[in-house]
Amino acid sequence: MSDNVLGFDTQRIHAGYDPAQHNQAVSPPIYATVAYDFRDVQAAKDLFSYTAPGFLYTRVGNPTVAVLEERLRILDGAAGAIALASGMAAISYTLLNLAEGGAGRVLVSPYLYGGSVDAFKKIFPKLGVGIDIAKNIADPAKLAKEIKPDTKAIFIESISNPNAYLFDVDAIAKVAHDNGIPLVVDNTIATPYLYNPIAHGADFVVYSATKGLSGHGNVIAGVVLESGNFDLKSEKFPQFSEKYYTLRDTDGNERSVLEAFPDTPFVSRIRFNYLNFLGASLSPFDAYLAILGLETLSERIDKQSRTTLILASYLEAHKAVEWVRYGALESSPYQALYQRDFKKGAGGLLSFGFKGTEEQREKFINAIDLFHYHVNIGDARSLLVNSPKTTHGELTAEEKEVADIPENLIRISAGLEDPSDLITDLEQAFVKAFA
Numbered sequence: 001m002s003d004n005v006l007g008f009d010t011q012r013i014h015a016g017y018d019p020a021q022h023n024q025a026v027s028p029p030i031y032a033t034v035a036y037d038f039r040d041v042q043a044a045k046d047l048f049s050y051t052a053p054g055f056l057y058t059r060v061g062n063p064t065v066a067v068l069e070e071r072l073r074i075l076d077g078a079a080g081a082i083a084l085a086s087g088m089a090a091i092s093y094t095l096l097n098l099a100e101g102g103a104g105r106v107l108v109s110p111y112l113y114g115g116s117v118d119a120f121k122k123i124f125p126k127l128g129v130g131i132d133i134a135k136n137i138a139d140p141a142k143l144a145k146e147i148k149p150d151t152k153a154i155f156i157e158s159i160s161n162p163n164a165y166l167f168d169v170d171a172i173a174k175v176a177h178d179n180g181i182p183l184v185v186d187n188t189i190a191t192p193y194l195y196n197p198i199a200h201g202a203d204f205v206v207y208s209a210t211k212g213l214s215g216h217g218n219v220i221a222g223v224v225l226e227s228g229n230f231d232l233k234s235e236k237f238p239q240f241s242e243k244y245y246t247l248r249d250t251d252g253n254e255r256s257v258l259e260a261f262p263d264t265p266f267v268s269r270i271r272f273n274y275l276n277f278l279g280a281s282l283s284p285f286d287a288y289l290a291i292l293g294l295e296t297l298s299e300r301i302d303k304q305s306r307t308t309l310i311l312a313s314y315l316e317a318h319k320a321v322e323w324v325r326y327g328a329l330e331s332s333p334y335q336a337l338y339q340r341d342f343k344k345g346a347g348g349l350l351s352f353g354f355k356g357t358e359e360q361r362e363k364f365i366n367a368i369d370l371f372h373y374h375v376n377i378g379d380a381r382s383l384l385v386n387s388p389k390t391t392h393g394e395l396t397a398e399e400k401e402v403a404d405i406p407e408n409l410i411r412i413s414a415g416l417e418d419p420s421d422l423i424t425d426l427e428q429a430f431v432k433a434f435a
């Protein structure tokens with residue numbers, strides 16, 4: 001059956017893999033090989049000019065990794081996909097690909113994973129990419145004023161870490177497009193099961209596949225997708241028209257990514273520049289774990305969304321809780337956006353404000369038994385963490401204020417356990433905190 005008539009749940013198990021091309025192996029094999037025999041000189045020439053399909057060297061492409069790429073490409077309705085060694089590699093390569101060269105800036109949401117915030121502050125300016133923190137990401141009508149002549153992209157998370165805020169991606173995409181720049185969406189927390197950023201106007205999507213996509217806390221991986229809708233021929237992005245020796249045709253003429261890969265210039269440029277030369281390749285073993293995890297994506301995210309709403313309602317009614325942030329709660333300021341855009345749930349991440357002293361908060365965390373205390377999300381195991389002291393610990397007091405991360409914030413990532421056991425665990429920890 002053709003891929004575009006199959007439903008999401010069928011695709012996450014079958015898309016991008018044909019057993020007939022792999023000795024009828026039902027589960028995608030792990031291709032533990034560095035290189036691929038060229039067979040003869042003509043075949044090598046065809047491979048090196050990308051006129052014949054095939055693999056050259058595992059740093060830039062591998063058949064197991066390609067299954068993951070193709071599966072996510074189809075699940076997200078994208079034109080192209082590339083898998084990388086981590087979510088941070090996916091974010092870094094994407095933003096460098098857009099704003100490299102010393103004259104580019106990116107306008108970023110203030111509500112982001114701490115690693116992104118730190119990288120934007122510490123590394124990107126040294127690499128020649130200026131970062132501006134948007135003041136009006138929640139008010140797209142005012143956002144256009146923050147775009148400068150050298151701004152090359154807007155970057156947001158569709159569900160923010162750690163606050164679980166939601167955004168009007170359609171409206172933000174329109175502002176970006178009206179100003180000739182693309183919108184990049186980190187869709188890690190939502191996963192393609194809950195939200196399709198491309199259908200809402202995003203041009204490029206990044207994932208940390210470490211989280212809900214793979215879902216078992218056992219692999220670090222990242223993915224970049226391109227919608228195929230953004231015009232990279234624009235003079236704002238001359239790098240996509242640069243000619244490369246590595247992309248020469250069979251006659252030896254150098255080509256640009258737009259000439260060699262007109263349908264997927266963005267991810268192709270990541271592959272043949274950033275992945276090729278900076279080398280954050282995903283191992284085929286890790287790609288296999290991510291493929292395996294994807295097979296149960298819908299059931300896991302469904303259950304995590306249901307459990308998180310139960311936990312959010314329990315916490316909201318608790319006397320030791322100041323506030324709860326979770327889009328599916330009726331009290332959430334994001335309820336209208338949630339109803340409009342998140343038909344399958346709000347995902348497995350919430351944050352709440354602990355009402356008590358710092359000492360009581362620490363007692364609460366130390367008393368947690370079933371929950372793990374660690375810095376991951378989207379795992380089958382439930383976990384919680386005091387984000388301002390850990391994942392977002394490097395933010396200054398001012399940055400925490402802008403990012404709306406108060407010192408009493410505790411982030412929960414719901415796993416797949418019985419919700420009643422999770423509530424029992426939280427309750428006994430609250431009791432001990434106030435004993």
Ligand SMILES: Cc1ncc(COP(=O)(O)O)c(C=O)c1O
Pocket residue numbers: 086087088089113115157161186188189207208209210220221222376377
């Ligand atoms: C929203 C988000 N994006 C990106 C990342 C980075 O992913 P990785 O740890 O795979 O590099 C994380 C990690 O927590 C994240 O939460």
